[in-house]
Amino acid sequence: MIVKRLVILGVGLIGGSLALAVRKTGVCQQVVGWGRSPGTLQRALDLQVVDAIEPNLAAAVRGADMVVVAIPPGAMQGMFQELAKYLAPDAIVTDVGSTKGSVVAAARMAFTTELAHFVPGHPIAGKENSGVEAADADLFQRKRVILTPIPETNPEALRRVRALWECCGAEVSEMEVEHHDTVLAATSHLPHLLAFTLVDALAHMDDSWEIFRYAAGGFRDFTRIASSDPVMWRDICLANRTELLTVLGRYNEGLTQVAAAIAAGDGTRLQAVFDHARKAREHFLQLEVTVQAPKNTSNRCF
Amino acid sequence: MIVKRLVILGVGLIGGSLALAVRKTGVCQQVVGWGRSPGTLQRALDLQVVDAIEPNLAAAVRGADMVVVAIPPGAMQGMFQELAKYLAPDAIVTDVGSTKGSVVAAARMAFTTELAHFVPGHPIAGKENSGVEAADADLFQRKRVILTPIPETNPEALRRVRALWECCGAEVSEMEVEHHDTVLAATSHLPHLLAFTLVDALAHMDDSWEIFRYAAGGFRDFTRIASSDPVMWRDICLANRTELLTVLGRYNEGLTQVAAAIAAGDGTRLQAVFDHARKAREHFLQLEVTVQAPKNTSNRCF
Numbered sequence: 001m002i003v004k005r006l007v008i009l010g011v012g013l014i015g016g017s018l019a020l021a022v023r024k025t026g027v028c029q030q031v032v033g034w035g036r037s038p039g040t041l042q043r044a045l046d047l048q049v050v051d052a053i054e055p056n057l058a059a060a061v062r063g064a065d066m067v068v069v070a071i072p073p074g075a076m077q078g079m080f081q082e083l084a085k086y087l088a089p090d091a092i093v094t095d096v097g098s099t100k101g102s103v104v105a106a107a108r109m110a111f112t113t114e115l116a117h118f119v120p121g122h123p124i125a126g127k128e129n130s131g132v133e134a135a136d137a138d139l140f141q142r143k144r145v146i147l148t149p150i151p152e153t154n155p156e157a158l159r160r161v162r163a164l165w166e167c168c169g170a171e172v173s174e175m176e177v178e179h180h181d182t183v184l185a186a187t188s189h190l191p192h193l194l195a196f197t198l199v200d201a202l203a204h205m206d207d208s209w210e211i212f213r214y215a216a217g218g219f220r221d222f223t224r225i226a227s228s229d230p231v232m233w234r235d236i237c238l239a240n241r242t243e244l245l246t247v248l249g250r251y252n253e254g255l256t257q258v259a260a261a262i263a264a265g266d267g268t269r270l271q272a273v274f275d276h277a278r279k280a281r282e283h284f285l286q287l288e289v290t291v292q293a294p295k296n297t298s299n300r301c302f
Numbered sequence: 303m304i305v306k307r308l309v310i311l312g313v314g315l316i317g318g319s320l321a322l323a324v325r326k327t328g329v330c331q332q333v334v335g336w337g338r339s340p341g342t343l344q345r346a347l348d349l350q351v352v353d354a355i356e357p358n359l360a361a362a363v364r365g366a367d368m369v370v371v372a373i374p375p376g377a378m379q380g381m382f383q384e385l386a387k388y389l390a391p392d393a394i395v396t397d398v399g400s401t402k403g404s405v406v407a408a409a410r411m412a413f414t415t416e417l418a419h420f421v422p423g424h425p426i427a428g429k430e431n432s433g434v435e436a437a438d439a440d441l442f443q444r445k446r447v448i449l450t451p452i453p454e455t456n457p458e459a460l461r462r463v464r465a466l467w468e469c470c471g472a473e474v475s476e477m478e479v480e481h482h483d484t485v486l487a488a489t490s491h492l493p494h495l496l497a498f499t500l501v502d503a504l505a506h507m508d509d510s511w512e513i514f515r516y517a518a519g520g521f522r523d524f525t526r527i528a529s530s531d532p533v534m535w536r537d538i539c540l541a542n543r544t545e546l547l548t549v550l551g552r553y554n555e556g557l558t559q560v561a562a563a564i565a566a567g568d569g570t571r572l573q574a575v576f577d578h579a580r581k582a583r584e585h586f587l588q589l590e591v592t593v594q595a596p597k598n599t600s601n602r603c604f
Contacts, residue, residue: 021572074569126516144516179512186504187517191561193498193522196579201556202488203582205549210481214446214584215489216426218530223525226583228520234569241564247507247562254503255326258495259550262517262543267376267536274532277498280505284514 002160005027007064009057009079011035011044012094013127015070016135019050020170024137034060043133050206060085066160069095074235076103080110092157093165094119098184098232100148100177101141102239115152118160122180124188128228141169150176185243190251192233193244281286304462305330309366311359311381313337313346315429316398317372321352323470326439334382336362346434360388368462371397376537378405382412394459396466397526398419400534402450402479402488404541417454421463424448424482425472432531443471450479489544495534496544497528514578 006022008015011033019031033050033118034057035041041053048271054060061067061083071079076097087093094113097103100120108120125143127134147157147167162172202211237244254273310317312334321333330366335341336359356362363385373381382553389395395413401403402422409418409420427445429436447467451460464474479487488552504513539546547588556575563571 043472103425112576124516126518126520147515166528172398182454183509183513186507187521188514191500191521193564194557195524195554196576197560198493198496198553198573199579199582199586201553202323202549203578204556205488205552207481207485208582209589211485211488212582213466213589214426214448214485215430215586216445217430218527219489220587221495221526222497223583224523225520226576227581228580230573230580231577234573236565237564238569239570241567245561245564247504248557250507251500251503252557254506255496255550255554258499262495262539262547263538265543270539271532272530273538274498274535276534277501277528277532280501280510280514281525283397284501284517285522287511287515 003066003164005030005032005064005066008034008061008271009060009067009069009083010071011040011053011132011135012050012070013130013132013134013139014123014125015068016047016049016132016161017125017137017139017221018068018096018123018168020135020137021046021140022164023051025167027164028218029165032060032064036187044062044135045130048133049132049135055203059257061086061088061091064088064091064092066092066164069093071096072229072232072235073097073099073102073239074231077106077109078193080106084110084112090117092119092160094121094147094161096121096123097239098122098188098236099240100146100180102131104148104150104177110220114143116154117148117157119153119157119299120148120150121161122184123163124229125166125170128227130232137289138169139217140165143170145170145172146180147172147174148175148180150177181240181243182247185240185247189236189240189244192225192228192236192245193248195223196230196233199223199226221244249297305368305466306365307332307334307368308466309334309336309350309356309362309369310337311362311369311371311385311422312373312534313342313351313355313434314372315337315432315434315441316425316427317370318346318349318351318434319373319427319439320398320425320470321346321371322437322439323442324352324395327469329466329469329515334362334366336551342434346437349434349437351434351437355485359384363388363390366390366393368394368396368466368514371395371399374531374534374537375399375401375541376533379408379411382408386412386414391416392419394419394462394466396423396463398423398425399541400424400490400517400538401542402448403480403545406450406452406479417452418456419459420452421437421459422450422452422479423463423467424450424486425467427472428530430526430529440471442467445472447472447474448482449474449476450482451476452479452579483542483545484549487542487549492533492549494527494530495539496553497525498532500537501525501528
């Protein structure tokens with residue numbers, strides 16, 4: 001047992017699931033939840049997601065040896081600035097934000113002198129439902145977690161954050177901050193944007209009721225991510241706007257070309273695109289299968 | 303038992319599933335499969351999907367009282383023209399095409415004198431996998447089937463096609479041809495086009511391997527329909543091109559607006575779109591729940 005006091009700031013789906021997963025392993029002496037909403041915080045305690053709650057930030061982080069910031073990306077900068085006032089110098093800080101460039105920039109603004117104990121992180125896991133009620137001890141099992149250490153990051157701090165996630169069943173990898181944001185813009189941020197936009201556009205059509213009535217399973221799957229938290233996704237889209245707009249531009253070029261092929265009745269061109277997409281997806285599904293169970297699943301991982 | 307000889311032209315996922323479902327109910331005396339590929343046809347027999355196979359079209363439809371055309375939309379016109387030579391005047395013809403305007407136009411070209419027994423249809427059911435191996439007797443259970451009768455359609459022919467689908471567990475509704483094509487362009491054809499285009503665009507990026515490697519469950523769901531049959535979807539996109547390009551235009555307007563909101567850092571606008579989409583999807587999911595089990599599930603439905 002190495003983490004004595006693990007403090008989770010923001011006990012929603014991700015923060016709550018991490019608390020449950022960590023408590024199951026027994027690697028932390030105490031898991032404390034903090035949040036801005038007293039109601040949510042109380043529910044986290046009632047649902048036995050955390051060992052204790054503390055609505056006062058200064059009191060919450062006092063004595064913490066690791067702090068996990070699990071709040072929407074848009075609130076990250078303000079949080080870091082508050083945290084900088086209260087944190088012990090050797091306390092490790094990590095986060096779960098879906099964009100890393102913006103989080104690192106916010107950390108550099110706030111933690112002006114001490115960045116050695118800051119380990120940016122991103123668990124690639126989620127659910128259609130959000131909130132502490134949806135928290136799940138197995139959410140990170142066999143899921144990828146990307147850590148994006150910065151030059152200042154202390155290797156021991158990095159090792160401990162990695163170990164925390166591995167205890168939760170995740171496969172941890174490391175990546176450059178910029179690379180993370182490019183990859184996630186393509187496979188996560190853009191698809192969310194497209195799904196939200198499609199459902200919004202159809203809902204504005206005259207016969208939207210009729211349209212949705214005849215939607216089948218394919219539409220339900222395609223639009224599942226449009227049920228995600230609007231505030232969080234607003235923040236993510238703005239935080240990673242440069243990478244997102246770049247990949248959206250690439251996508252729009254493709255869309256313009258298929259639209260032209262349809263208008264011209266160019267079946268050959270259309271089929272080539274569809275064929276290539278189908279093969280690429282098959283290849284991608286094979287990659288997924290190769291995600292191995294993590295080596296460390298006992299509480300000896302620290 | 304009213305259908306003595308039900309002939310299914312094209313024994314793939316849809317044709318094969320219909321054969322299995324109908325045979326389970328016992329409402330047809332004989333279900334005969336026809337197809338261009340001798341191998342597929344033989345597999346349909348080996349897998350006991352049909353009672354009999356007949357590789358010769360003239361022989362297959364001889365004595366048929368109902369013929370179901372379950373081939374890709376692009377092959378429909380040629381098939382109707384061949385069929386017109388062999389069909390008995392009172393044989394009912396229906397189809398399972400995803401676009402109805404193009405199918406009706408093809409039928410009008412081919413069946414110049416006799417359209418009373420033509421009942422255009424579209425079962426809204428599918429699977430990620432295609433082919434006779436994926437055929438499933440329960441594929442149409444609680445799924446919607448849309449029939450789009452034309453002015454010439456005989457009410458008795460319509461009643462019998464409706465009864466066939468209801469026997470398979472489907473909920474059957476009727477719709478105008480044009481309305482069908484508008485509704486399906488929005489909820490099926492456009493999402494397929496967007497999914498194919500996204501996967502193709504990402505697969506062309508320099509680090510596509512890395513991109514797909516870090517894709518999570520949301521991406522897998524969003525792109526599931528990009529694993530659909532490229533030839534069938536090429537045909538559908540071309541057959542329903544007018545409606546598809548219209549709804550794509552609406553979608554592109556929405557996408558231009560959200561891109562502008564992101565570029566301008568307009569979080570309020572972005573959140574309004576995301577909120578509206580999420581609420582619309584919740585509403586749509588509630589509609590889905592109201593699909594009731596069909597009234598007729600015994601073989602008395604004829």
